[in-house]
Amino acid sequence: MRIKQVIWLAFTFMVLVCFAFIYLMPFLRSAVAAFMTWEQASKYPPEWIPDPFTLENFEKLFRLKFFPRWILNSAVYAGIIVAGNVIFTSMAGYAFARLRFPARDALFSALQALMMIPGFVTLVPNYIIIYKLGLVDNIIGLAILGIVNVSSIFLMRQYFLSLPEDIFEAARLDGCGPIKTFFYIALPLAKPAVGAVAVYQFLGAWNAFLGPLVFLRSPENFTLPVGLSFAFQRTMWVEYTPIIAGSLIASLPTIVLFVTLNKYLIRGIVVTGGKS
């Protein structure tokens, strides 16, 4: 019995390690290949140690006229989205969770129902609205579409509901109005939820593709994913290594963010996913 158990555990461990290898392999491969010449990176069977070690892929990438601009655009876009969501959804989430006003629950259900509508349904009308506003090919035009995300409102509301009622009762009895209570009591208590919304929205905005592809038209306004996918299609590189290097740069912020915050992020995903 004992031996059987040990063998079973060893087997399980082996399987898990194998899968960890599979999940990490593309990252490992691109991390080494970014420093190889294309000649070496395309060798069969594959090689693992860059020889000669070279930075020319990164040099080629930054020789692309707009590559630094794309990084900047991605950062600006993600920044606006994060700021907008943190400000507006914490306010709305608090009001939906803690204040009493007519049609509150109906309004909230209406917002929640929006989560069922696929993005492709609203894509064309949204394009027309943004077009009429004269904001096509402008990061602002793209950003206002995602500035108050329903799932962020949901997460914020859920968090404010979990706070004990006594705090808010006490504030009310002391004559503190709803907005004042929000700024002085609710918001300082909501740091975990604000952090979660900020991180999820950052990941979403940094990784977004369809929106930027539709709403940004000229190369100097592209975000990183759109820019890289265009660089890949347009010029038909003889060498693929600069693209790999670019992918590495583009995914570095999300990787660093995730690895440093993994405990909180995974817990948050579990909470929002299954139980809430």
Add this chain to the structure above:
Amino acid sequence: MSNIFSNFFRKASRRETLEAVALISIAVAFNMTFGYFSAFFAVYLSFFEWDYIGPMKFVGLKNYELMVKDLLEGAMGASYLITPFFTGLKNILLYTAIVVPVQTFLAIVLAVLANQKIKGIQFFKVSYFLPATTCPVIVSLIFVWLFMKKGFINYALSFVTPGFQPDWLNDKNYVLMAMALVAIWGTSGHFFVSFLAALQAIPKEVYEAAMLDGAGPIRRFLYITIPLLRPMVTYAVVMGLIGALQMFDLAWVMAGSGGGPGGSGYTIAMDIYNEAFTKLRPGVAAAKSMFLFAIIFTTTYIYQKKYGGVIR
């Protein structure tokens, strides 16, 4: 006395309503505009012919007719070039039928394996989840390289299945398979983490009682683990369906905006994009997006009705 109180409360509640409206106004206004207004506008648009500039022309059901004709001709075996919508539908259904069961099953198996006294569980969680936090387009760009004829994946396969060396992205029989593999790689880790949390929430006593009754590990898995995991399975399948049926990014990069060899990597989402932004027929695009909405809605509805329970 009571009069004063009710007056006080009425004032307080009026103030509360006013301030609440101030707090929610922006969130509600934006979502009403870009959510509800746009959704209804999409319905309206699907009955019109338009090119974004000139006047809108009411055409009744013509856009839908176009779509149905495309589907019927495709079903009769017309070339993919004249029936893009049918091609996209066929591909996306096949792709979904591969991706959703495989990624859900894989996530459950890995979660069950990881739900034991094993060291380094956080390492496994992080490494399995990492693909899910990485941009799908970036992932696809990397996989284009890994899927090359003389690429890393064929090298790895040469140990497992010698002689099986497809030119993944240039062979029309394998493009969709390649995209499905990338999608499974990219999303299964997310569900793995969800399943693991659900498993850890199952009380140990249930298993101990079953063990006392003489139930072996396989029976315990089939009759305890699976039924108790059902709400999470429903969640994973529904989220998987919603994601897979709208797949766009992977196909855009791996098969190219034209849909790859023989249109074998073309999807409905790409067809909607092309109708709206390359053929400049927003009416047709809107009609097709209604169809996409209908498929997503019915599949998730049927699944929940049949196997689901409620998702909270």
